[in-house]
Amino acid sequence: xxxxxxxxxxxxxxxxxxxxxxxxxxxxxxxxxxxxxxxxxxxxxxxxxxxxxxxxxxxxxxxxxxxxxxxxxxxxxxxxxxxxxxxxxxxxxxxxxxxxxxxxxxxxxxxxxxxxxxxxxxxxxxxxxxxxxxxxxxxxxxxxxxxxxxxxxxxxxxxxxxxxxxxxxxxxxxxxxxxxxxxxxxxxxxxxxxxxxxxxxxxxxxxxxxxxxxxxxxxxxxxxxxxxxxxxxxxxxxxxxxxxxxxxxxxxxxxxxxxxxxxxxxxxxxxxxxxxxxxxxxxxxxxxxxxxxxxxxxxxxxxxxxxxxxxxxxxxxxxxxxxxxxxxxxxxxxx
Numbered sequence: 001x002x003x004x005x006x007x008x009x010x011x012x013x014x015x016x017x018x019x020x021x022x023x024x025x026x027x028x029x030x031x032x033x034x035x036x037x038x039x040x041x042x043x044x045x046x047x048x049x050x051x052x053x054x055x056x057x058x059x060x061x062x063x064x065x066x067x068x069x070x071x072x073x074x075x076x077x078x079x080x081x082x083x084x085x086x087x088x089x090x091x092x093x094x095x096x097x098x099x100x101x102x103x104x105x106x107x108x109x110x111x112x113x114x115x116x117x118x119x120x121x122x123x124x125x126x127x128x129x130x131x132x133x134x135x136x137x138x139x140x141x142x143x144x145x146x147x148x149x150x151x152x153x154x155x156x157x158x159x160x161x162x163x164x165x166x167x168x169x170x171x172x173x174x175x176x177x178x179x180x181x182x183x184x185x186x187x188x189x190x191x192x193x194x195x196x197x198x199x200x201x202x203x204x205x206x207x208x209x210x211x212x213x214x215x216x217x218x219x220x221x222x223x224x225x226x227x228x229x230x231x232x233x234x235x236x237x238x239x240x241x242x243x244x245x246x247x248x249x250x251x252x253x254x255x256x257x258x259x260x261x262x263x264x265x266x267x268x269x270x271x272x273x274x275x276x277x278x279x280x281x282x283x284x285x286x287x288x289x290x291x292x293x294x295x296x297x298x299x300x301x302x303x304x305x306x307x308x309x310x311x312x313x314x315x316x317x318x319x320x321x322x323x324x325x326x327x328x329x330x331x332x333x334x335x
Contacts (some may be wrong), residue, residue, distance in 0.1 A: 020078050027071030027083070034064040044265035048231040055228055055295055059094055066090030077301065087238040092328040099292025102282045102314045102323075112309055114330040119215055120309060121148040121331070123171075123188070125255035126324035127224075127285075127298060130154045133335050134319055139165040141318035142187075145326070150187040151222040151255045154203075163187070176207045184222045190214045203240030204256075216305065216331040217250035225259045226299075231266070234259065239267055242273035250303030252276070256288075258299050258321065267299065276301035280312050291317065297308050303333040 020305065037053050038060045044051025053060065069085040069090070114120035124147045128138050139162045142150060150170065155162075157177040166187060167173070174195040176182035182199030184207040194210040194231045204225045211218045223241060226233045245252055262281045271278050280300045283293040293314075300312060307330050315324035 011323040017078075020074055020080060022042055023080055023083060024071055024074045027067045027074060031064055031071060034060055034067060038064060041263070044231070045269075046264075048155065048235050051231050051260075051265045052228055055261045055297070057261075057263050058098055059294070061099075062090050062094030066094075081146070095290070095292060095294065098283055099290070099296045102293070114309060117333050118307075118330040119333050121215060121219075122146060123149045123151070123253065123255065123300070123327045123329055124315070124324055125151045125153075125222075125298060125300060125327075126315075126318070126319060127153050127257045127322035128155045128159065128318075129320035129322065130156050131321075132159070132319050135159045136165070137164050137319040138162050141315065141324070142166055143169060145315070147326070148189050149220065151220065152184075152185055152187070152258050153186040153222060153224040155185045156183045172208065174209055176205075181205050182207065184224065186220065186222055193217075198244070201240065202236055203244060204237040206241070206244065213333075216333050218331050219248040219250065219252040221245065221252065221254045221256075223254060223256035223258070225257060228259045234266055235269075239273065240269045242270055245274045245276065245303070248303065252303045253306060253329070254299075254301040255325075256299070257297060259297050261296050262299075271301065274303075276303050279308050279327065281323060282312070282314050282325070284314055284325065286321050286325060287317050288321060291321055298322060300325060300327055302329065306330070 038057060040050045041053035041057045044054055044213055066087045070086040073082050073086055124145060163173055164184065170189060172187065172188040172192050174192065175185035176197035176199055179197055179199040181207045182197050184205060186209045190211055192209050193212040197207040199205050204223045207222045209220045225237055245254065258267060261276065267278060268300035278299055278301050281296050283296045284298040285293050285295050287293055307327040309330050312325055312327040316327050317323060
């Protein structure tokens with residue numbers, strides 16, 4: 001108790017007690033704000049910028065639960081250390097759940113054989129990263145894989161020597177380095193029937209390869225979307241790319257870095273507009289986060305006539321900020 005100027009006694013609120021109340025208010029407002037963001041992440045179809053929150057929905061949910069339970073602990077035991085411990089546990093748990101998902105899912109991967117009227121092939125899609133410090137690691141990784149077709153995005157002209165190292169294994173190569181804003185290469189053991197690129201258009205930078213009868217007339221698109229904090233630009237790119245897939249006269253595959261997760265309205269809208277099926281969801285970025293990628297922003301979409309022979313998996317770290325995606329696919333050989 002303390003005595004005021006009039007001689008009345010009043011309770012003394014300790015510094016520790018005030019800190020507890022401030023922390024409780026922080027948890028209350030923080031939980032409310034995060035909960036609002038979680039709800040907002042489901043409404044990207046109403047206002048495109050809200051779609052950006054869908055990419056980190058799992059992390060927002062983890063943070064909301066962590067702050068909420070930390071607030072409850074402050075109300076009961078009134079110990080800040082316990083509240084901080086709760087936050088740390090939820091933060092670590094969220095990171096581990098997101099990052100260990102590839103390890104758990106890949107342990108269940110099967111690889112059945114293709115049917116009698118199908119041709120099996122292995123596809124690798126890899127954002128090799130323009131800031132890669134040792135591009136030879138890209139070549140070493142691909143030389144160690146039994147891929148038939150490879151799509152490389154963020155593969156600038158400075159990495160051209162890598163193509164030479166891979167020429168024997170992948171004799172058929174196409175890149176769009178001669179065109180502005182196009183850092184994509186497609187490598188194949190199977191001959192191309194035709195190739196092309198669309199670097200500066202309404203859609204994302206795009207390179208494509210048309211195959212012949214060896215792969216059932218498959219058309220492969222390699223793409224790289226704009227950053228996720230430009231949702232309106234991404235939406236425009238998505239619509240243009242969906243229209244472009246109708247150029248395919250047969251089965252097609254779209255592979256690359258979409259800078260969007262499976263939970264986003266963008267990804268689901270592209271799947272609907274193009275009539276394709278997304279077969280990827282594993283986190284691939286960023287690799288520098290304790291080797292536990294948190295977001296699945298690299299994707300494969302397949303059309304009718306193409307089917308997965310196994311669940312797509314992620315490859316080992318080849319020096320990029322993304323992990324490569326590996327997929328065993330089968331394409332229908334005839335009509």
